[in-house]
Amino acid sequence: MKIGIIIVAAGRGERAGSPQDGPKQYRLIGGEPVIRHTLRPFLGWRCCGPVVTVIHPDDRALFDAAVDGLDMSQSIRTTFGGASRQQSVLAGLKALEAEGLTHVMIHDAARPFIDHALLDRIADAFKEGHDAVLPAMAVTDTLKRASADGTVEATVSRAGLYAAQTPQSFAFTAILAAHEKAVDLGHHDFTDDASIAEWAGIPVHLVQGSPDNIKLTIGRDITMADEKLNQALPDVRTGNGYDVHQLVPGDGVTLCGVFMPHDQRLSGHSDADVALHALTDALLATCGAGDIGDHFPPTDPQWKGAASRIFLAHAAEIVRARGGIITNADISLIAEVPKIAPHRDAMRQNMADILGIALDRCSVKATTNEKIGFIGRKEGIAAIATATVIYGMLKP
Structure with missing residues (x-):
């Protein structure tokens, strides 16, 4: 199967605004001409043949x-159209005839x-x-049918009605022959190619169109298309952090700012709060x-024995100074001991207080290492953290 593409671009677009704005197919939407947007999906399609x-x-x-500068622009040929769409399509068909x-x-x-x-659905129908x-x-x-004086004459059933x-x-040979036959018999008033096919006795098969596949007809259509392509998107960034500290003999462990009595402690320069260290790195990464x-x-030496909440609060200040809004913080703890579940809510509350966000935006989870490796031997605790931050708006 070898599929050629004809892009019909010879119209003047009189309904699209002032003539000095130029034909609508060359107006800018999203900073690029309409026709450039139209060509790009075809040029990147796996079944695209001559254009x-x-x-x-x-x-x-x-x-x-x-x-x-458009990728594969060198493969696009041009031909000149006629006074009507029907004539322009025939010119395109003739240009591909060989x-x-x-x-x-x-x-x-x-x-x-x-x-x-949509292009794939059409190709599947060909197959x-x-x-x-x-x-x-x-x-x-x-749908309403109007009378000559502008009043409603009847309501038209929508059953079986489709917008082309x-x-x-x-x-290819069938539609070229239909176009040539129409010209030979003096029929010049077809508004689309499916109409010519119907007239020529070629059964036309419907496939599901796309609600986004709109035609830009009037000036407002072009304005709305430009707004769609220029619509600002939230600049959402996700950062990850990982930390691990060794367990040594002691009297307790501090995780997410919560002290838990235990016969071991975490070794580190500060309070060795592995959870907040990982979350600090996650925030800085955004x-x-x-x-x-x-x-x-x-x-x-000034950080000797320091509470790790200081580090997390500092990272949050850096994020906010750069315009970030912290929307979510999640920590996964990997430890055999101590038991995390009884302290989870207090941990989440500390995170919420330090970061200045709602409690339901803070999560703490815990799992063991199934007695495997240094964690399984109760030699250390690890933490994995994820932070989500929105930095203003970003154009697509």
């Missing part, structure tokens, strides 16, 4: 600028939100033996601010 863009003779420079194509997809340049899933495939969406609005989309796709050792070197 012909049918342009207006006056738009050569506009088109060249629109595709400059390529030995089995099928062709004919797509409006002003539909920039085509996706690979099933259909010679004409029309992507379409079932009509969901209530593109790419309308066909067996803004590339190094790790706990960069800010609190173990060689510095």
Whole structure:
């Protein structure tokens, strides 16, 4: 199966705004021309064959600028269209006639939100033996028929009604023959290629269209498409931290700021709170601010025996100074002893207080190491932490 692509881009787009704004297919949305957005999914599609863009003779420079630097732009050919869409499509078909194509997809340049899933559905329909495939969406609005004086004459049933989309796709020789026959018989008023196929007696098979595959027709459509592509997204970052400390003889362990009496303690320069150390590293990772050792070197005597909440609070200050909003903190403790469950709520509350976030945004979990390795032999405790921070908004 060899599938050619025709992008119909010869129209003037009179309904899309002022003539000085230029044809709609060259207007900018998301900082790029509409037609560039339209071409990109086809060029990146696994079944894409030769691509012909049918342009207006006056738009050569506009088109060249629109595709400059686009991946595979060198493989896009152009031909000039006619006064109607029907004439332009026939020009595109003629430009592909010598390529030995089995099928062709004919797509409006002003539909920039085509996706690979829809193209795959059409290709699958070809494999099933259909010679004409029309992507379409079932009509969901209530339809009214109006009389000449502007009053409602009747409500039209939506049953079996669909809104046609593109790419309308066909067996190549069949649609070329249908177009040529229409011209020979003087039929020049077809509004889409599926209509020509129907007229020529080619059964047209429907496949599910895409709600995003809208056609940009009026100026407001272009404005909305631009807003969609420029919509700011939250800059969500996730940081991970890991720490481990050795257990030595002592009188208790401090985890997440909670002291638990025990016949061992964690060895370290500070209070060796392995949980808060891991979480400190996780927070610093969200803004590339190094790790706990960069800010609190173990060689510095001022941190001897210091409470690790100081380290976590400092990391939170760095995050907020860079515009971050801490939204979640999660700690997993790996230890055979002591038992964590009785102290979990107090640990979570300490985390919430230090970070200044809600309790339900703080999580502490614990597991053993199934008596395997140094943790299993009760020689140490490890912690894995994850922090989620939003740093303002980010354009896609």
